Amino acid sequence: MKNKIYDIPKAARYLAFRIPTIKTEILKLSAMRNFAAILQSIINYQHEILSGHKVEQLKVSIQAIGRIYVKGNTHIRYLIRNLYLRAQAFYADRCTNTEWILIQSYVPQKIKLISINLNK
Numbered sequence: 001m002k003n004k005i006y007d008i009p010k011a012a013r014y015l016a017f018r019i020p021t022i023k024t025e026i027l028k029l030s031a032m033r034n035f036a037a038i039l040q041s042i043i044n045y046q047h048e049i050l051s052g053h054k055v056e057q058l059k060v061s062i063q064a065i066g067r068i069y070v071k072g073n074t075h076i077r078y079l080i081r082n083l084y085l086r087a088q089a090f091y092a093d094r095c096t097n098t099e100w101i102l103i104q105s106y107v108p109q110k111i112k113l114i115s116i117n118l119n120k
Helices: 008-018 020-031 035-051 055-071 074-088 097-106 109-118
Strands: none
Touching: 008 020, 008 035, 008 055, 008 074, 020 035, 035 055, 035 074, 055 074, 055 097, 055 109, 074 109
């Protein structure tokens, strides 16, 4: 079976399903085909979770972004590299060392490698 490439609507539907807390916002932004804004809403959601030190709640959204990166089209991968991964660099400042280690355990290997290359 051939792997299908995700375009913005398909990626948005997947993210809305995986992150129901901000589903309405994701679908609204998807209707405008604004994937950068979808990523920003996920970043804001994750920052909110981090401020409450509810690190285990990040797992689903981090893994969803990883799947979208792997299956996304060129535009989606570009935006994830340039918006989402750069925003993740600030997460370490918002959590304890133990929380940061836990967060890193949630990050898919492909995303970790890209993040390392971005931070060189």
